[in-house]
Amino acid sequence: xxxxxxxxxxxxxxxxxxxxxxxxxxxxxxxxxxxxxxxxxxxxxxxxxxxxxxxxxxxxxxxxxxxxxxxxxxxxxxxxxxxxxxxxxxxxxxxxxxxxxxxxxxxxxxxxxxxxxxxxxxxxxxxxxxxxxxxxxxxxxxxxxxxxxxxxxxxxxxxxxxxxxxxxxxxxxxxxxxxxxxxxxxxxxxxxxxxxxxxxxxxxxxxxxxxxxxxxxxxxxxxxxxxxxxxxxxxxxxxxxxxxxxxxxxxxxxxxxxxxxxxxxxxxxxxxxxxxxxxxxxxxxxxxxxxxxxxxxxxxxxxxxxxxxxxxxxxxxxxxxxx
Ligand code: TYM
Numbered sequence: 001x002x003x004x005x006x007x008x009x010x011x012x013x014x015x016x017x018x019x020x021x022x023x024x025x026x027x028x029x030x031x032x033x034x035x036x037x038x039x040x041x042x043x044x045x046x047x048x049x050x051x052x053x054x055x056x057x058x059x060x061x062x063x064x065x066x067x068x069x070x071x072x073x074x075x076x077x078x079x080x081x082x083x084x085x086x087x088x089x090x091x092x093x094x095x096x097x098x099x100x101x102x103x104x105x106x107x108x109x110x111x112x113x114x115x116x117x118x119x120x121x122x123x124x125x126x127x128x129x130x131x132x133x134x135x136x137x138x139x140x141x142x143x144x145x146x147x148x149x150x151x152x153x154x155x156x157x158x159x160x161x162x163x164x165x166x167x168x169x170x171x172x173x174x175x176x177x178x179x180x181x182x183x184x185x186x187x188x189x190x191x192x193x194x195x196x197x198x199x200x201x202x203x204x205x206x207x208x209x210x211x212x213x214x215x216x217x218x219x220x221x222x223x224x225x226x227x228x229x230x231x232x233x234x235x236x237x238x239x240x241x242x243x244x245x246x247x248x249x250x251x252x253x254x255x256x257x258x259x260x261x262x263x264x265x266x267x268x269x270x271x272x273x274x275x276x277x278x279x280x281x282x283x284x285x286x287x288x289x290x291x292x293x294x295x296x297x298x299x300x301x302x303x304x305x306x307x308x309x310x311x312x313x314x315x316x317x318x319x320x321x322x323x
Contacts, residue, residue, distance in 0.1 A: 004033040004175070005138030007040040007080070007129075010057040013064040013284070015198035016273070017182035017191030020241055021144030025177040027069040029142060035075035036136045036305060037065070039298075042080050042087065043128060046111075046121035047194065060284075062294050064201060067283035078301030080132065085309035089131035090124065092316060096160040097127050097153075106149055130154035133172045134161075135309045141172050145180040146190055165319040187216025187234040202281060205274045212270040217262040218255075228255035228262070235265045242272040 006026055008014065014023060026037055039061050041054060058079055070077055080086050102108060102123050112118045129150050133141055141151055155171045162168055181190055184197025191198050199211055218233035220226070230236035230252035239248045251268055254260030287294060 001034050002140055003136055003138040004029050004035045004140045005133045005136050006142050007038040009044045010039050010041050010061045011193045012057045012060045013200055013202040015191055015200050020182050021177055023068050025142040030074040037075055037077050038080045040080040046125055059294055063284045063287040067280045072297045076301045076304045078305045079298055082302035083305045083309050085135055085313045086131050089135055090128045093127050093130050093157050096164055097157050126150040126153045130157045134169050135312050138172055139170050140175050142175040168319055185215045201277050208274055209270045212266045224261035225258050227258045230255045235269050239269055242276045
């Protein structure tokens, strides 16, 4: 059975971009691959944060992943910092990665523009990703489109490592998810909590309604009586993920024939999103009421992950000729 690795940063819970772009396919892959899924708190250190918030953020993310169907009996779910080998392999991979390859990463450029001080972690972020994947000898990596360039770099790093120290790792390939890139509520940039344009799965119903009221729609539709273009409307596009095919067709037709306005589309989407995530929200709240269960699952996951990671590192140290 091939191995899958994927990961998510502990931003608290996830937003619908993470859900459609990644988490949904994590669940679909269970049983078909040997799956390792990680909450990558070391990656999250590259952004400014309050230390007291980190543990609750990790716990919330774990609860939501479990509630979304990431079944710990069918995969290994763990916290990145619990397996020290991630940082060790990252250092080693840094030493086969040209600096220029890192500075040309689109995300590095974007993130560097948004912060006052560019820490070296932002630069080395994709090297840690490569370490995450290779530690488990994963060959398949489900990610959204924003991570494809990082995955290409991970393959390049793999080639360089193999070229320098002898064939050790297979090159990891992406698994493209059906929703490659979900735009934020502004309809311009990708959905991201740090950009303030995200619809969180855990948002209370009233927050979802309020956020969607201000969502981007169809810029060519100025009056309610103008016929809409559901294929280029942000809100109509999202309906397809949360409404049945029949309801989606009906909503699109209402937009096209101008019998329904953008406000109606937004209201319908809000109610569909609320309904869709209701069971997830309830299950996640139940789990959060029993943090000991979450700790147990993540502890077991770390133990399994550590065994595999330690085995890989034995090989790596040998290949490097370390004393
Ligand atoms: P993160 O937490 O930013 O994103 C987690 C996953 O969600 C996907 N995603 C999206 N997909 C569609 N539309 C969006 N707006 C959107 N926003 C996020 C991301 O593509 C990702 O799959 N750096 C990774 C985490 C990571 C990782 C790894 C992934 C660390 N090591 C190794 C794969 C393999 C990240 O983007 O996290």
